[in-house]
Amino acid sequence: MRILHVLSAEFFAGSVAYAVQLAEAHRAQGHQVWMLSESDQLPTGATQVVAPISNRRYAQRLRNARFIRQLVRQENIDVVHAHARAASWVSYFALRGIKIPLVSTVHGRQHLHASTSLFDIYGDKVIAICGNLREHLVTEVKMAASKIVEIPNGVNFGAAPKLNEELRMRNEELSSGNSSFLILNSSLTQPLRVAFIGRFNGGKGERAAALLQQVFPELLREFPQLRVALIGGELEQLPAAGKTALEQLQGEFGERVEVVGFTKDVPGWLARTALVIGAGRVAIEALGAGRSVLALGEASYEGLVTDDTFAAAAASNFGDISAQVASPAVDWAAILEDAQAFLQAPQPVTAELQQRVRVHYDLATVATRVLEVYREARMRKAAPDFIPVLMYHKIPDAPLETKHKIYVTKENFEKHLAYFQKQKLTPITFADYLKFANGELPLAQFPARPIILTFDDGYTDNYTNLLPLMQQYGYRGVMYLLGDFEVRHNQWDLAADPTEPRSEIMDLAQKRAFVAAGWEIGAHTMSHLRLTTLPPSEAAQEIQRSKAELEATLQTQIVSFAYPYGDSNDTVKKAVREAGFTLGVSTDTGGMHLEDDRMQVFRINMFPNESASSLFKKTSTWYRKYYRWKRKK
Template sequence: MRILHVLSANFFAGSVAYAVALAEAHRRQGHQVWLASDAAHLPTAATVVQLPISQRKYRQRWHNVQELRHLIKVHNIDVVHAHSRAASWVSYFAVRGLAVPLVSTVHGRQHLHTSTSLFDVYGDKVIAICENLAAHLRTEVKTAPRKLAVIPNGIAFDTLGAPPPAPAGEVPRMAFIGRFNGPKGERAAALFEHVFPPLLREYSALRVALIGGELDHLPATGKVALGALQAEFGERVEVVGFTDDVAGWLAKTDLVIGAGRVAIEALGAGRAVLALGEARYAGPVTEATYAAAAASNFGDILAQQGTEAVDWQVVLRDARAFWQQPGRVAPALQQRVRADYDLAAIAARVLAVYESARMQKAVPGFIPVLMYHKIPDAPLASRHQIFVTKENFAKHLAYFQQQKFTPITFLDYQDFASGRRPLAEFPRRPIILTFDDGYVDNYTNLLPLMQQAGYRGVLYLLGDFGVRYNYWDADADPTEPRADIMDAAQKQAFVAAGWEIGAHTMRHARLPELPAAEAAAEIQQSKTALEQALGTEIISFAYPYGALTEAVKTQVQQAGFTYAVATDTGGLHLEDDRMQIFRVNIFPHETTGSLFKKTAPWYRRYYRWKRGK
C-alpha cells in the first residue's frame, strides 16, 4: 500500500513520535510511505517532504493543499493519514474529488471551529487514541460512530528493553516527564510548589528529574518554584530538559509522574506511575485502575469539556505511599501494557482502518451477504426453517446468474482491500454466499450445484471435528430432525474447490452466555483447529445464533479475525463494522421477488426501518 502521512512537526511532540514510528512500522512491512511535515528531517527511512503544515494562514494552507494533491497524484497514493487538525484540514481539501480516502488520528480534544460543522475535515475514518476521546468526538464533535475506531498510540517496547531491578544502594529517583508549557506546565508548577519540596525534605537521598521540552515556557509561578527547589536542594533537582534518551532515564527512575506516551513507556518498562495529565489526576496505575486510567490516556483527556481540579495533597499522599514501600509494576500489568500498546499490533489495526476506508470509498454500496444452512433433497419438518431444498437452491443460483451477480468470499474482498488485487477488477455486482455448520447435504447437494454455476462461497465450520450432528437443535428439541455434519474429507473438498472456510466456534456455543475466558477459548481455538486440520487461512467468523455483545466482538478481533458475520444485525455498509457484518437470512420459500428484495441496495436500510433498528 502507498501511504502518505501528514503531520504538524514544528516540534517533536508525542503525536509526531507516534506518526514516525507508525510510518516506520509500515515501511518495514513492505509498504511505500511518505511523510509531509514542517520538519525537513525526521528519524525515519521513509521519504520526508517538507511543508509548513502547522502554518494556518489561508494562503499557505492552499499552497499546502496543492502540494499534497500533487504528491497524491504523482505517487498514486492509496491512503492519506493526517495526525493533527491542521493536517486534516489541508488533507481534506487535497483529496476532494479523488478516490483516495483520508484517515485522521485525533490525539487530543478538538476545538469546535465553524469549519467543523461546514466540512467533515477528519475524513473517511477517524482514529481516537483513547475511549474518552472517542466519546468527545461522538458527543461534542458529532462524528458518526461508524467512522470511529479506538486505537491507542503504539510503542516499540523492544527499543526500551526490560530494565533490571535497581541494584542495592542506587540513588532513589522520581521523574516528571512531559512538556513544560501550556496546561502541563501548570501541572509541573504545582508539583514544584506542593509535592516535590516535602518529599525531598523527608527522603534525604531522593532525587527529582525534570525531563521534557519547553522549560523556558514554564508559567511564572513554575519558574519561581523551580528556582526555590534548586536553591534548597541543589543537584538533587536534575533539570534534564529535552532528551532523546528517555529509555535511559526510565532505567534509573523508580517513580514516574506523567501522562500519555510517558505513562505507557514507563509502565512498559516496569516503572511505577502516578498518572497526571492536563485534564485530570488518574492516580497510581495498578491492575485495578489501569482500564480507567487508559480511557483518559493516563490523565490527558476527559470525555466532556473541562478539567478536573487536582488535590495536590492526594498526589503527595500517593507519592509518599510509594516511597514508604518502593517497588516495580506488577509483571501482569507490565505485560498487559506491552500487549495493548505494542507497535506491531497497533500498526496492523491501523492498516485495517486504511483498508476499510479504501473499500468504503471504492465500493460505497450495500454488498448482500446471504446466510444459508441446510440444502436437503426435500423439505424438512423443522420449526427453525433453516433450509433451502436442492431444487429451490438451484433456482436461487439461476436468479443470481440472471441478475449478473458475482459471488466473492471474504478472502477475495480482503485481497482487494489490501491492494493485492487492483480495485479496478472489483465486480460490479458482488454477493457473498455463506453456509453455516457444515451439514452433509452441503457436500452432496450444495457443492455440485455451486461448481456447476462456477461459484464459490464461505463455509462456516465448527473447530471440533468430533461434532457429527446438530446436537444444539436435535438434543434440545425432540421434534427437530437430526442433521449430520460432514467428515474431514468432505470438508477438505470445499477447500480444494476454492471455497473460503470460516470459524463458527468449537461446538456451536452461545458466546454471550459463557464466562469470558471460555468464550475466548471457543473463538481462538476454532480458528487454530480449522487452520491446522484443513491447511487454509481463516479470516472470518460467524457468531452462532447471531448472538454477540461488544465484549464478544472484541474477543473475535483479538483472536485475529478480520471479518465477523452476524444475523440480521450490523451496519448499512460492510465497512461500518467489520466485526458485525449484516447477513440476510434465507428461508425455504424464497421467491424471485423476495430474492430481489434481499439483494437490493436498499434492503439493509429497509430492514432497519421495518424493525425499528
Template sequence: MRILHVLSANFFAGSVAYAVALAEAHRHQGHQVWLASDAANLPTAATVVQLPISQRKYRQRWHNIQALRQLIKTHAIDVVHAHSRAASWVSYFAVCGLPVPLVSTVHGRQHLHTSTSLFDVYGDKVIAICENLAEHLRTEVKMTPSKLAVVPNGIAFAALGAQPQEEAAEVSRLAFIGRFNGPKGEQAAALCVHVFPPLLREHTDLRVALIGGELDYLPAAGKAALGALQTEFGERIEVVGFTDDVPGWLAKTDLVIGAGRVVMEALGAGRAALALGEACYAGRVTEANYAAAAASNFGDILAQQGTQAIDWQVILQDAREFWQQPSRVAPALQQRVRADYDLPTIAARILGVYESARMKKAVPSFIPVLMYHKIPDAPLASKHQIFVTKENFAKHLAYFQRQKFTPITFRDYQEFASGRRSLAEFPRRPIILTFDDGYVDNYTNLLPLMQQAGYRGILYLLGDFGVRYNYWDVEADPTEPRADIMDAAQKQAFVAAGWEIGAHTMHHPKLPELSPMESAAEIQQSKTALEQALGTEIISFAYPYGALTEPIKAQVEQAGFSYAVATDTGGMHLEDDRMQIFRVNMFPHETTSSLFKKTAPWYRRYYRWKRGK
C-alpha cells in the same frame, strides 16, 4: 500499501512521535511511506517532504493543498493519514475528487464551535486514541459513530526492554516527563511548589528529574520554585529538558509523573507511574484502575468538556505511599500494557483502518451477505425453517447469474482491501454466499450446484470435528429433525474447491451465555482447530444464533479474525463494523421478488427502517 502521513511538526509533540513510530513500523512491514511535515528532518528512514502544514493562512493552505495533491498523484498514494486538525484540513481538500481515502488520528479534544460539527474535514475514517476521546467525538462533535475506531498510540517496547538497569541502587529518582509549556508546564510548576519540596526533605537520597521540555517555557512561578529547589537541594534536582533517551531515564527512575505515552512507556518498562494529565489526575496506575486511566489517555482527556480540579496533596500522598514501600509494576499489569500498546500490533490495526477506509470509498454501497444452512433434497419438518431445498437453491443460483452477481469470499475481499489485487478488478455486483454448520447435504447438494455455476462461498464450521449432527437443535426440541454434519474428508473437499472456511465456535453455544473465559476459548480454539485440521487460513467468524455483545466482538477480534458475520444486525455497510457484518436470512420459499429485495443496495436501510435494527 503506499501511505502518506501529514503532520504539524513545528515541535516534537507526542502526535509527531506517534506518526514517526507508525511510519517506521509500516516501513519495516514492507509498505512505502512518505511524511509531509513542517520539519525537514524527522527520525525516520521514510521520505520526508517539508511543508508548513501548521501555518493556517489561506494562501499557504492553498499551496499546501496543491503540493499534497501533486504528491498523491505522483506516487500513486493509497491512503492519506493526517495527525492534526490543520493536517486534516489541507488533506481533505487535497484528496477531493481522488479515489484516495483520508484517515485522521485525533490526539486530543476538539474545539467546539459550529464549523467543527458542520464541516467535517477528518475524512473517511477517524482514529481516536482513547475511549474518552471517542465519546467526545460522538456526543459533542456529533461525529458519525461508524467512522470512528479507537486505536491507541503504539510503543516500541523492544527498545525499552534493551535499556540497562541503573547500577547505583542506593539512588532513588522521581521523574516528571512532559512539556514545560501550556497546561503541562503549569502542572510542572505546581509540582515544584507543592509536591517536590516535602518529598526531597523527607527522603534525603531522592533525586527529582525534569524531562521533556525547554526550561524557557516553564511559567514564571515554576521558574521561581525550581530556582528555590536548586538552591536548597543542589544536584538532587536534575533539569534534563528535551532528550531522545527517555528509555534510558526510565531505566534509572523509580516513580514517573506524566500522561499519555509517558505513562505507557513507564508501565511497559516496569516503572510505577502517577498519571497526571491536562484534564485530570488519574492516580497511581494499578491493575484496579488501569482501564479507567487508559480511557482518559492517562489523565489527558475527559469525555465531557472541562477539566477536573487537581488536589496536589493527593498526589503528594500517593508519592509518599510509594516511597513507604517502593516497588516495580505488577508483572501482570506490565504485560497487559505491553500487549495493549505494542507497536507492531497497533500498526496492524491501523492498516485495518486504512483498508476499511479504502474499501468504503471504492465500494460505497451495501454488499449482500446471504446466510444459508441446510440444502436438503426435500422440505424438512422443522419449525426453524433454516433450509432451502436443492431445487430452490438451484433457482437462487440461476437468479444470481441472470442479475450478473459475482460471488466473492471475505478472503477475496481482503485481497482487494490490502492492495494485493487492484480495485479496478473488484466486481461490479459482488455478493457473499455463506453456509453455516457444515451439513452433509452441503457436500451432496450444495457443492455440485455451486461448482456447476462456477461459484465459491464461505462455509462456517465447528472446530470440534467430533460433532456429527445438530445436537443443539435436537436437545432444545426433540421434535426437530436430526441433520448430519460432514466428516473431515467432506469438509476438505470444500477447501480443494477453493472455498473459504470460517469458524463457528467449537460446539455452537450462545456465546453471551458463557463466562468470558469460556467464550474466549470457544472462539480462539475453533480458529486454531480448523486451521490445523484443514490446512487453510481462517479469517472470518460466524456468531452462533447471531448472538453477540460488545465484549464478545472484542474477543473475536483479539482471536485474530478480520471479519465476523451476525444475523440481521450490523452496520449499513460492511466497513461500518467488520466484527458485526449484517447477514440476510434465507428461507425455504424465497421468490424472485424476495431475492430481488434481499440483494438490492437499499435492502439494509429498508430492513433497519422496518425492524428498527
C-alpha cells in the same frame, strides 16, 4: 498495506512520537509507510517527505492538499492517517472524490471551528487516545459516536526491568526506618531523585514553572539527599517566572537541581528516578518501567497512580485531557503533600500495575488494532451500504418434505443466478472482501453491487447441482464445512427429529473440487453442535479444531466461521476471534454494515419459493434496515 501519515507538529511532540512508533511497528509487520511532516529527520525508517503542513494560510493549505493528493496517487497509498487538526484538514480536502479513506488520531481536545460543522474533516474513522477524549468528541464536538474508536498510544516497552522486585522487597525491609527512600533507585548508592519529564512550552511549561516555584523548593529543603531533574525539550521556552525560580533553586541547591533538557536516554533517567511527575506518554513509559508517577497534565492533577486510580488516570491520559470544558487550576499544596507523603513512605509500583500498563499500551497490540481501523475505513469507503450475504443449504433436484425449508431446488436456484446476473450483482467471497480491506486489491476495483453467496454443511447436491450452475455463470461462493470429515449426513437434524429426511454430505474428493474451483471454504465447527449450550472450553475446542482440520486436509486458508443455527454470544464470538478467524457469520442478527461487527455478520435466509420481488428485496442495500424495523432484530 501502503500507509501515509500526515503530521502538523513543528516539534517532536507526543503525537509525533506516537506516529513514529506506529510506523515502525507497521513496517516491522511488512507494511510500507510514508511520513509527511515538517521534517525529514524523524527517527524512522519510513519514507520521509517534507511539507509545511502546520502552515495554516489558506493558500498554503490548498497547496498542501494538492501535494498530498499527488503523493497518494503516485505511491498508490491505501490509507491516510492524519495526526492533529491541521493535518486532518488538508488530508480531508486532498482525498475528496477518491476512494482512499482518511483516519485521524485525535491526541487532545479540539477547538470548535465553523469548518468542523461544515465539513467532517476528521475523515472516515477517528481514533481517540483515551476515554475523556472520546467523550469530548461526542458531547462537545458532536461527532458521530459510531465513527470513533478508543485506542491508546502504543509504547514499545522492551523487556520488563528486573530490578523492581528486589527494590520492592528492600523497601519493605526498611520501610520502618528514615532511610527507606534511599533504595528506590537502580542502585543503593544513587541519590533519591524526583523528575519532571515533559515539554517546557505551553501548558506543560506553566506546570513546570509552578513546580519550580511551589513544590520543588520545599521538597529540596525537607529531604537533604533529594535531587530534582528537569527532563524534556524547549527548556528555553520555560515561562519567565519558571526561569527565575530555576535560577534561585540552582543558587540555593547547586548540583541537586539537574537541568537535563532533551535527552535520548529517557529510559536511563527513569531507572535512576524514584518519582516521576508528568502526563501522557511520560506517565505511561514511567509506569511501564516500574517508576511511581504523580500524574500532572495540562488539564488536571490525577495524583499518585495506583492499581485503584489507574483507570481514572488513564481516561484523562494521566491529566492531559478533560472530558468537558473545565478550569485547569491545580491545588499545588496537594501536589506537595502527595510528594512528601511518597518520599516519607514510598509506594513502589506493584507488579500487577506494571503489567496492566504494559498490556494496555503494548505497541504491537495497538498497531494491530489500528490496522483493523484502517481496514474498516477502507471497506466503509468501498461499500458504504449493506452488502447482502445470502444463506443457502441444500440444492436438491426436487422439493423436500421437511419442516425446516432450508433448500432451494436446482431449477429455482438457477433462476436466482439469472436474476443476480440481470441485476449486475457481482458475487464475491469473504476472502475477496479481505483482499480489498487489507490493501491487496485497490478499492477502485471493488464491485459496484457486491453480493456474497454462502452455503452451509456441504451437502452432496451442492457438488452435483450447485457447483456446475455456479461455474456456468462464472460465480464463486463460500462453502461452510464441518471439521469432522467422518460426518456424512445431517445427523443433527435426525437427532432432533427422526422424521426429517436424511441428506448426504460430500466426500473428501467432492469437497476438494470446490477448493479447486476457487471457492472459499469456511468452518462450521467439528460436528454441528450448538455452541452456546456447551461449556466455554468445549465450544472453543469445536471452533479451533474445525479450522485446523479443514486447513490441514483441504490445504486452504480458513478466514470465516459460521455459527451453527446462527447461535452465538459474546463468549462464543470471543472464542472465534481468538481461534484466528477474521469473520463470524450469523443468521438474522448482526450489524447494519459488515464492519459493525465482523464476528456477527448478518446473513439472509433463502427459502424454496423465493420470487422476483423477494429476490429484489433481499439483495437490496436497504434490506437490513427493513429487517430490523420489521423483526426488531
